[in-house]
Amino acid sequence: MIAIIDYEAGNLKSVERAVNKLGFPCRVTQNLDEIAASERIIFPGVGAAGKAMADLSRLGLDQVMGDALRARKPILGICLGTQIILEESEENGTRCLGLVRGRVRLFPQPLISEKEGRLKVPHMGWNGIRLRRKHPVLDGIVPGDEFYFVHAYYPVPESEDLVVAGTDYGIEFASVIGHENLIATQFHPEKSGRAGLRILENFCTWDGRDVE
Amino acid sequence: MLSKRIIPCLDVKDGKTTKGIKFKENVDIGDPVEMARLYYEAGADEIVFYDITASSDRRDIMIDVVRRVAEEIFIPFSVGGGIRTIGDMRQVLLAGAEKVSVNSAAVRNPEIIAQGAKAFGSQCIVLGMDVKKVGASSKIPSGYEIVINGGRTHMGMDALAWAREAENLGAGEICLNSIDADGTQKGYEMVLTPLISEQVNIPVIASGGAGNIDHIHDVLTDGKADAALVASIVHYGTYTIREIKDALQRRGVKVRMRW
Numbered sequence: 001m002i003a004i005i006d007y008e009a010g011n012l013k014s015v016e017r018a019v020n021k022l023g024f025p026c027r028v029t030q031n032l033d034e035i036a037a038s039e040r041i042i043f044p045g046v047g048a049a050g051k052a053m054a055d056l057s058r059l060g061l062d063q064v065m066g067d068a069l070r071a072r073k074p075i076l077g078i079c080l081g082t083q084i085i086l087e088e089s090e091e092n093g094t095r096c097l098g099l100v101r102g103r104v105r106l107f108p109q110p111l112i113s114e115k116e117g118r119l120k121v122p123h124m125g126w127n128g129i130r131l132r133r134k135h136p137v138l139d140g141i142v143p144g145d146e147f148y149f150v151h152a153y154y155p156v157p158e159s160e161d162l163v164v165a166g167t168d169y170g171i172e173f174a175s176v177i178g179h180e181n182l183i184a185t186q187f188h189p190e191k192s193g194r195a196g197l198r199i200l201e202n203f204c205t206w207d208g209r210d211v212e
Numbered sequence: 213m214l215s216k217r218i219i220p221c222l223d224v225k226d227g228k229t230t231k232g233i234k235f236k237e238n239v240d241i242g243d244p245v246e247m248a249r250l251y252y253e254a255g256a257d258e259i260v261f262y263d264i265t266a267s268s269d270r271r272d273i274m275i276d277v278v279r280r281v282a283e284e285i286f287i288p289f290s291v292g293g294g295i296r297t298i299g300d301m302r303q304v305l306l307a308g309a310e311k312v313s314v315n316s317a318a319v320r321n322p323e324i325i326a327q328g329a330k331a332f333g334s335q336c337i338v339l340g341m342d343v344k345k346v347g348a349s350s351k352i353p354s355g356y357e358i359v360i361n362g363g364r365t366h367m368g369m370d371a372l373a374w375a376r377e378a379e380n381l382g383a384g385e386i387c388l389n390s391i392d393a394d395g396t397q398k399g400y401e402m403v404l405t406p407l408i409s410e411q412v413n414i415p416v417i418a419s420g421g422a423g424n425i426d427h428i429h430d431v432l433t434d435g436k437a438d439a440a441l442v443a444s445i446v447h448y449g450t451y452t453i454r455e456i457k458d459a460l461q462r463r464g465v466k467v468r469m470r471w
Binding site: 013014017018021046047109113115116119120121122123124125126127128142144145146148150168169190191192193194195196197 | 308439471
C-alpha cells in the first residue's frame, strides 16, 4: 500500500486519483501505524512552508519522513513536500525537515530573463525539465515533455549531485531532486498529463535504489 | 521557459455542455466529462468550465460533473459561474478542480478573493473579469469598465484598477473576457490585455474573440497574454488544438507539443 501523507495541506485527492487511475492501491492518511506499515510514501503539499511544518508537528507527522528515509522506503515529494524535505525555507524563515541538505529560496524579484524580459512570480504553468543524470523514476521522460508548476519558492540542494533535473525560469533551478530512496519534484506529476503519470507509475514500481 | 497555454472553455448548463462540439468526424457531443477527456487527449493545457445553470439548487449536478472530470483528466481545470461563497469554492475544489473562478461575486464583495486565497491558496483563485470599452474618463482612466450580467450592468469600476486590486487581495490569475470581442471571432481585445498583463505579476488569460490562429498568436505575443481561452474555434472543429499549437510553434511561440 502507498501512503499519501495527509497533513491537511492542499488537494491530496488529485494525487490519490492519479495513483488509483494507474491501478496502485493507496490511502490518504495521517495514521502513524498505517504510514509505518506502508510500502512507499508520497509526500505532497500546496501552501506555505511555515504552516506545513506547524501542521506536521501538530499531527505528530514530523518524524515519519525521516523514519521512512532510514527504512529505505521509496519516498516521492511533490511541490511543497519537496521544499520542506530541505533544511530551511526563506518563506518566513522556516526551519524544515532537513532530510536533504540545502535551502529553499524565493525567486528574485523582479525576475528578468535575457530572452523574455520580465517574468511573473509565481512560476505557474507548463515548463520542461533538463535531465542532469539518469534516474529510474524518470525513465521514459524525453526532451519536450513538460510538467505543471505552481510555486514562488524553489529548492536549492547543497550538492549538485542531488539535482536529477533542472528547469529554466529566468534562472535554472532544481526541479527534480534525488537522494538515495527519495525522489522529489517541484512540479505536480498528478497534473502533468501523460508525462506526469509516467513518473508516478515509475515511482509506484521503484525499488528505491538510485542508479548512481 | 514557460509555455503559453491553450485553454478550451466549456459552458455547462444542467450538467450538459450548451454548444456541444463537432470534431472532424462531425460528432456532436454534449457530455462535459467526455468533452474534457477529448480535449485532454487532444493537447489542451488546462480546461475551463463555466456553469451557466440558472437555479442554484441544481448545483449538485455541476459538482458531480467536476468529480467525474477529475477522474478522467490529469491536467489542471477550473470551474466558474455561480461561485458566491467560500463554501461554494470548497465544494468545487474538494470535488477535484484545481482552481475556482469568481466574477460578479467578487465585484460585489472583493473580500471573497482574500478569504478564498487565505483558505485555499492564491493559486486556486482566478478572478474572472468581464470588461467593456467605454472611453477614458476620470472615473475610468483605462477606458475599460467592469460589467456584470453578461454586459448589461455597468459597475462604474475601472478594469485596470480592479485587476490590480484583485492581485493585492490574493487572486492567483486573471481571466480577462472582453464583452465587445466575445462571439465576434474578430480577434481578442488587444489594448487592455497587454496593459493589464504588464501591470500585474500574475498570469493573464485572454478570453473572447478568437476566430483564427492569427488572433491567438497575436494575443500571446503583442497582447502579452500568458494563455488563450478558446471556445467556438475548437468546438466547431475549425482547428484542432494540435493545428493551433503547430502553427504557433512555427511562428516562434513556445507551446507544449508533447502530450
